[in-house]
Amino acid sequence: MTQRRDFLKTALATTGATLAGVSAVQAANPASAAPVTVGKNKFKLDYAPHIGMFENSAGKDPIDQLKFMADQGFTAFEDNGMMGRDPALQEKMGAEMARLGIKMGVFVVDKGGNGQNTLAAGKKDYIDIFLNGCKRAVDTAKRCNAKFMTVVPGDFERNLPIGIQxxxxxxxxxxxxxxxxxxxxxxxxxxxxxxxxxxxxTSDQTYEICRAVNSPACKSLFDIYHMQKNEGHIIPHIDWAWDEIGYFQIGDNPGRNEPTTGEINYKNIFKHVYDKAKATNRSFIFGMEHGKSQTGTAGEMALIKAYLDSDSFAV
Incomplete structure (x- = not known):
């Protein structure tokens, strides 16, 4: 722990920004919101960073990155590539998340439907690949305490009518x-x-399919970045698809970086979901599936500040 804290102090000092003071971005803009401080930031929602998001501040080791996320007040984590990690590391990460009080978010089901084995084709060998991925995902989920896994059905099979697909x-x-x-x-x-x-x-297409599957094991991942590009009208679409949404992901548009860097009003969206979830006795993980608008440690501090700003809605 001592070595890790010394590493963090050294890394931050080289950028001229510290977690106890102002970031490089804030120093250049004194009128910006309050600086990020050492200790637990109190987020209202379960935002889930991913491996590499805070590598400049925490180093490359996944366990140290999880500790840094917890230090900053993040209460969830997602890892698209978890199924490809060594089983021993999966277990180690799962145990550390349990110790830190971090919820495990999504990982991607390996070969769970893609352009090479699209589920829309209805071919037995493609379906077998998908089902094998689901079976292996059960073992991965046990090791890292996961509940959710991402599935993408794949590409259109354009020689078949859309209803058959x-x-x-x-x-x-x-x-x-x-x-x-x-x-x-x-x-x-x-x-x-x-x-x-x-x-x-689209979210309505996903809603329709989840309704037809009719299982608590099949829900919608509402990725706000992708839905802004494909359909817009974000809050009404969330309301329409609400009963089938199981998970959210985040990314501003254009750029697919942290909130406040594009056109999406994330503070309003976060407040809307928070209020609606509270009224319906539900909770969600919000996967931070995006990049950073700035590089280095200063970019990581700017990202944390963006989430503090977007999470500052009244309740």
């Missing part, structure tokens, strides 16, 4: 849900904006 996806997901439900796990379907070839693109 949708039916194929539903059938495959029902079989995946049968594997995950007994373990209390939930696959969250992510609609994406990366390419027009992707089958799953």
């Amino acid at each position: 949708t039916g194929n996806v539903i059938d495959a997901l029902r079989r995946g849900a049968d594997i995950l439900a007994p373990a209390g796990l939930v696959m969250v379907l992510e609609a994406l904006s990366d390419t027009p070839n992707l089958f799953l693109r």
Whole structure:
């Protein structure tokens, strides 16, 4: 612990910014909000950083990064690549998160549907790959105390009518849900904006599919960055899809960086979800699936400040 604290002090000193004082960004803009301070920041929502997000401040070791996240008050964590990590490291990270009081967010189901084995095609070998990924995800989830895992159905199968493709996806997901439900796990379907070839693109389409699968093991991952690009009208879409949303992810647009760097009013969205979740006795993890608008330790401090600013809504 002493070595880690010394490392953090050294890293911060080299940038001319400390957690107890003002960041480089704040020093250049004295009118900005209060500086980030040492100790526990009190976030109202469970924001989940990922490995590498605070590497300049915490070093490369995943355990040290988890400790740094907890030091800053973050109460969740996500790791898309968790299934590819050594099982011993998965267990070590799971134990450390339990010790720190950090909730494990999503990891991506390995080969759980992509352009090479799209579930929309309805092909047995593609479905077998997906189901095998679900089975292995159960073991990964046990080791790292996870509940949620991301599934992307893959690309359109353009030689089939859209209704047939949708039916194929539903059938495959029902079989995946049968594997995950007994373990209390939930696959969250992510609609994406990366390419027009992707089958799953909007929140209402995801809602429809989750309704058809009709399992607590299949819900929607509402990625606000992707939905801003594909459909906009974010708060109404959240309300319409509410009953099938199991998880949120964050990224401002344009740029896919931290809140306050683009056009999305995250303070309003966070307050809306907070109030609605409280009224309906629900809670969510908000995965920080984005980059940083600035480099180095100063960029990491600016990211924390952006979340403090966006989380400062009245309750």
